[in-house]
Amino acid sequence: MHLPDKTVERLSQYRRNLLIILAKGKEFIFSHEIAQLLHITPVQVRRDIMLIGYNGTLRKGYDIKELIDLIGKIIDTDEGQNVCIMGLGNLGKAIMKYFSGKRPKLKIVAAFDTNQEKTGQLYAGIPVIHIDELKEKVRSMNISIGIITVPFDKAGETAEYLVAAEIKGILNFSSKPLNLPETIYLEEYDMVTSLEKVAYHTKRNKQ
Amino acid sequence: MHLPDKTVERLSQYRRNLLIILAKGKEFIFSHEIAQLLHITPVQVRRDIMLIGYNGTLRKGYDIKELIDLIGKIIDTDEGQNVCIMGLGNLGKAIMKYFSGKRPKLKIVAAFDTNQEKTGQLYAGIPVIHIDELKEKVRSMNISIGIITVPFDKAGETAEYLVAAEIKGILNFSSKPLNLPETIYLEEYDMVTSLEKVAYHTKRNKQ
């Protein structure tokens, strides 16, 4: 089954919001309720749900529990995937704490750094390991995803290490465009661009 | 002049990469060189540049300095815009340090928090102020952009404070969908969704 990129993004958001609603005791939800929550149209919600092959009930809506489980089957693997942080700087640390316990199927199991003063200890309960051990640890700890939080000028070589270690997917927080083989999925996450986008639109609103 | 959203994003990326190339002493650049750098097509580069009304030279390409300056005129204001961080947690701190000195036209000038143990001091040279003073400070410090880094369950009220303070644009790092008046530009930046997107594609590559 092929899903549009934007649908995958929204499925992630649906699930997170549905989990909160489920915890409040609600069992069923209408497309227009989900839509209002995320500020999108009900059609889009219904279309996304159609694409993953789920069926709601007329006049009752969607079974929240079932929908959450189905989204989980699409996004997550049964065993979950292990993730590593590349670079124990401010951003790396913030992300480690941010994700701590948040997504049981996506566990940050290690942080890698070149600085020997940082390695060999735990941070937020997660081992900080020297980058020389990356390849070995990716294999032994079954890590499939890497998050790059190192600065611009170190991002290139960090990516090369990850490629050599045969990682499967990368989330890149540095604004450096990476050169990767096609087999590795790359998601870019550029804070500067996001802020500049806000700046652009804010400027226009002011004028 | 109206620019497509995606073009604005790329302009930000063009500029950052061009600044580095300019610093290396290069004066002119071809569309296919920019394209290769960012892993996009040369047509797209040319089209974006066409849309902002810049003209290159045949067989010589684009004047890097001129292009950088023009992108600056589009994204930035002459005086620059002031930015504040909402929430001095791990993410807020990381972002403050990350942006420190990086974008002279987008200056983080204050961080706001509710915790009285955090307020009244400086962090990374930036004053940490109690949120009760938000409205007054937004006016007196001429802040137009707010970055929300508080957790999910605090994001709603934080946004309300920003709305009351008449902020112009918001960059939201919490995954909480915000309810804002149309006049405020909102950019969402959801790490969990990004990581889950990687997880989804990585899973597919594995199978």
Place this chain on the structure above:
DNA sequence: ATTTTATTGTTATCTTTATAACAAGAAATC
């Protein structure tokens, strides 16, 4: 029992974004 109402599922249309195609023209080569 019939009619009305509300909601899903899906196709059709529109909008946005990206790519392809190519004319125009300057520089380089012959």
Place this chain on the structure above:
DNA sequence: GATTTCTTGTTATAAAGATAACAATAAAAT
């Protein structure tokens, strides 16, 4: 000086994404 080459600028086409329209139908109301 004529021809070839290379690169821009722009229009035409294609692909992705969002919205509109509406049939189907179960539940509620009459």
